[in-house]
Each structure stands twice: as structure tokens, then as C-alpha cells.
Amino acid sequence: MATKKLPFERPLIKKLNVGIPNKFGLKTEYDPITHIDGVAIKDLINQFGSPFYVISEKTIRETYREAKRAFTTRYPKVQFAWSYKTNYLNAVCNVFHQEGSWAEVVSGFEYDKAIANRVQGQHIIFNGPDKTEADIRKAIVNGSLIHIDHFDELYTIIELSEQMEQKPKVSIRVNMDTGIYPIWSRFGFNYENGEAWEALNRIMLSKKLELMGLHAHIGTYIMVPWAYGHAAAKLADLAVGIQKKFNHHIKYIDTGGGFASKNTLKGAFIPGSDTCPTFDAYAEAITSAIINSGIHPEHMPILILETGRALIDDSGSLIGSVIAIKRLAEGKRAMVVDIGVNLLFTSFWYEHKITPAQPFTHYTEDTVIYGPLCMNIDVIRDNISFPLLNKGDHFVISRIGAYNMTQWMQFITLRPNIVMIDMDGKPHIIRKGETNDSVTSQEVVPDYLKKITV
Amino acid sequence: MKIKKNIAVSETGFVFDPTTGDSYSLNPIGAEIMTLMKEGKELPDIQKFVLDKYDVDKATFEKSYLDFMNMIRQFHLTEE
Numbered sequence A: 001m002a003t004k005k006l007p008f009e010r011p012l013i014k015k016l017n018v019g020i021p022n023k024f025g026l027k028t029e030y031d032p033i034t035h036i037d038g039v040a041i042k043d044l045i046n047q048f049g050s051p052f053y054v055i056s057e058k059t060i061r062e063t064y065r066e067a068k069r070a071f072t073t074r075y076p077k078v079q080f081a082w083s084y085k086t087n088y089l090n091a092v093c094n095v096f097h098q099e100g101s102w103a104e105v106v107s108g109f110e111y112d113k114a115i116a117n118r119v120q121g122q123h124i125i126f127n128g129p130d131k132t133e134a135d136i137r138k139a140i141v142n143g144s145l146i147h148i149d150h151f152d153e154l155y156t157i158i159e160l161s162e163q164m165e166q167k168p169k170v171s172i173r174v175n176m177d178t179g180i181y182p183i184w185s186r187f188g189f190n191y192e193n194g195e196a197w198e199a200l201n202r203i204m205l206s207k208k209l210e211l212m213g214l215h216a217h218i219g220t221y222i223m224v225p226w227a228y229g230h231a232a233a234k235l236a237d238l239a240v241g242i243q244k245k246f247n248h249h250i251k252y253i254d255t256g257g258g259f260a261s262k263n264t265l266k267g268a269f270i271p272g273s274d275t276c277p278t279f280d281a282y283a284e285a286i287t288s289a290i291i292n293s294g295i296h297p298e299h300m301p302i303l304i305l306e307t308g309r310a311l312i313d314d315s316g317s318l319i320g321s322v323i324a325i326k327r328l329a330e331g332k333r334a335m336v337v338d339i340g341v342n343l344l345f346t347s348f349w350y351e352h353k354i355t356p357a358q359p360f361t362h363y364t365e366d367t368v369i370y371g372p373l374c375m376n377i378d379v380i381r382d383n384i385s386f387p388l389l390n391k392g393d394h395f396v397i398s399r400i401g402a403y404n405m406t407q408w409m410q411f412i413t414l415r416p417n418i419v420m421i422d423m424d425g426k427p428h429i430i431r432k433g434e435t436n437d438s439v440t441s442q443e444v445v446p447d448y449l450k451k452i453t454v
Numbered sequence B: 001m002k003i004k005k006n007i008a009v010s011e012t013g014f015v016f017d018p019t020t021g022d023s024y025s026l027n028p029i030g031a032e033i034m035t036l037m038k039e040g041k042e043l044p045d046i047q048k049f050v051l052d053k054y055d056v057d058k059a060t061f062e063k064s065y066l067d068f069m070n071m072i073r074q075f076h077l078t079e080e
């Protein structure tokens, strides 16, 4: 019997740079990811090919419950509304809806998706600067919560309210200085210059609209919970003004989304997993600002949260394979993989965590990881100290659940399967990998171009 | 290809070049290959050694060997 051979690793020689420590001062020792929710990645690859997305239903539910707990233990009336743009796969939306989330949408397309997911009209928040008149009519008929972005929209709604039976249910989006930069002043009405107050007066005086609440979404990946404290305080201040002047109590304050996820931003010196504030920290800032405001305790509004990335990022992974190992002219190691920026849009701003899916040693090389696209900007990580993988080896890119499955691009290749692992560890395809047909079925070739001889 | 005479390769994978003062580290298989080279062994012997000891096909080994040689040359550790 032949003796068992040892696992092979590529020979490696590395120059030692005395006195230049690793940027993070962290150990490069970590374990491979061989399973997700108890399912072997090897089996998943055999079943679904490479690359593919995996979503852990368990992680979604656990993260959601953790966020909900942080708020409901501090404030009596809390409502989450799932931000569709963050990940609007119906299976994902329905996990959130089962957990009790409403829907937060920013287009007619997303609105119709929420309706098709059987979210009740009055539980859909309609945000964004682009609502067509037809969209607005539909939202009014369904009793949805229309968050007005600009005066043109406000006047359209006032006009429609004069033709329609139902009273439109509206809120305004407010932008403001919360002490952080940039200020997202392009959406909604400004607080400091009095524009928001003017819009509220216009709504109240029209008598045709029902003012339901006040909304702000101060930005995304906000690392400082206190900024939300300022936002909530300013919204509460407007609520008090409305109550004093019109004796009208708004039903809710919506502080939008924007909580950071544990991903590491490019150029950050400390990994996101160490700097990301907890849900408790955000909850403390927001709820104490509302509780300590001038709003009468008997009229405490519902607190609505439109948290996106912080609720879904951790649940998503991309599984891929190594296509080739190269050495660049300047001596640097390069690895070409089957996942490109077309599937991982967030690689433009995150240093994504990438982990081999099979055992490896602690030897690493400074590596640039390229996607498969024949295009120079297709870079997944421009400099990562990475173990010595070979062609055909597999890896896992973690924390990719937010925005990648909506902002992806059909470019050069097709978009692959998306698989959800259910609470019992059973994988389900929740979006089939595209075929040439799914892309070209939308194309029309005029008859005169059909005759070709090449 | 020959490794320069004055270059020291330790069993633990530490390489020191006294001419430049530069030092390098090797993974275990890198150390084995460089030691064989120091002993004057050429590709056929090295290949036999690696294929006998490790679970690897010839093509994978060859690709990684060529790459390794390039790096050794780039670091000016060879005689040519």
C-alpha cells in the first residue's frame, strides 16, 4: 500500500521587511470556511456550480431579532420597514415580512413588488424623488405612506387629492445638519433653512392631506450613533411645532436607515468588525432623543426604522473558485477568480473578507485578486495577504448580503444562482442563474438585420 | 539554475543574502526545493522528490516551480 501523500502547497519565497509591521497588527491565522449553516460548501458547489450567492435565513432572522430587541427594550412602539433596494429578492423580503417588517420602497417597480409580496398597502412606505403620477395615485388608493421628497411632488399630491376620494396619507422627508458630513441635502426638505416647516404648513393648510409622520435618512454606513440623536431631536422638534400650531399629533417618526455593517471600508485602519457600533448604541441615541423631546408622553409617535445593510449584510456570502494564479511583471502575486465587480458591486468601497473554503497553512502572499471580466477595473481586492491557493480551489466572500443582489450588473457574464439555506439547513434556489435566453429575450432584431453571412 | 554559494538556507526556511543584507522566508516546500538546489539538484530530481512526497499533479507542480524560480531570480539569489 502506498503511503498517503502530503497536501501540496505552492513553494513560496517572501522578502522580509524588517520593522514594517502588518497594517492592522493582526495575526493572519484564521480558519477556512468549509460550511455555511451546517451545509458543506463542497456539496453546495456540486449542486449549484460556481460562483453562486448564499443567503442564511437563520442569520437574517437572528440579526433582525437582535436589532428589534435593542429598540423595543427602550421604546414602546417600534416598527421596522424593510428597505427593498438593499435586497429585494422576494424570498428575502418575505423573511423580513414574516418577522413583522413593513416595506420601504423607492420606485413603482419596488412598490409593485411589495404589493405582489402581499404587504398591505398601509404598511408600505413610499420614499424617493421619482414617483410618477400613476404611482402616487396607486399609493393614495392603497392608503400607503407617501414620503414627499420635493415641492413638485407635494403640489402633485395636493392636485390629486382634489380629484380623488381617498385622503392621501403623507409625511415629508427632512434633510438636516446632524454634525456629520456629507449632508445629504438633495433629498427632502431642509430643516435649518425653514423649508421643512414651510412644507408642513402647506400640507396642514391644504386640509386635503393627512400628515402621518416625519422622515429622515441622514446617510449610509453612519459610524456615529449620536448623529441619529440629532436627527431624531430635530424631527421631534418639528412634531412639537405641528402640535402647537395645528393641534395635530403625528403618528410616527421615521429615522430611516444607514446603520453601519461590520464590513471594512477601503482605507480604514481598523476592521469594521471592531468599529461597527452595536444596535444598542444606535437605539440608545434615537430613543433617548425622542423620549427627552417636548413630545407629550401620551402622544409618543411610533418609531419607524428603515435599516438596510446592517440587517442583511452578514447573511449573504459569495462562493467562488480560482481560475488562475499569475505573477505580475513587477513581481506581485495575482489571482483571477470567477467573481467580478459585476457580482460584487460593493468591492468598490469595501475591503471584503475573503476566506479559503479548504484547509490552508499560515503562509501568505501579498495578492491582488482580479475578477474574470476582461476589463481593467475588475479588482476584488487590490492588496490582501492571502494563503496560497491553486487553480480550482474555492473561497467564500463574506458579508455581501446588502446591495450586491440589486446593484449587480449583467455584464460580460450571466448572473448566477442565489441559494437560501433555510432554518433546517436545507438549501433552496431563490433566484435561478440566468441563461442567454433570460438576457436576449428582451432584445428585438429588426427583420432587415436578420440576414447575415459572415 | 544555481543558488549563489554565499547564500544560507536554514531548515526552518530562513534565507540570508550576505551581499545585500536582505533576508527572506520560505514555506516548508520552498525550503526543501532551495536546499535541493543548494545541493546542485536540477528540475528532474526536484520534480521526482515533490511528486513522490506530495499529493500534486505534474502540471500544477511545474507551474508553481517556474513561478518560484522566477522569484528567486528576481531576488538575485541565483548565480547567472
Ligand SMILES: Cc1ncc(COP(=O)(O)O)c(C=O)c1O
Pocket: A083, A086, A104, A127, A128, A217, A219, A220, A221, A256, A257, A258, A259, A306, A307, A308, A309, A310, A402
Ligand atoms: C430612504 C432610505 N431608507 C433606507 C435606506 C437603507 O439604508 P441602509 O442600507 O444604509 O440602512 C436607504 C438607502 O439608501 C434609503 O435611501
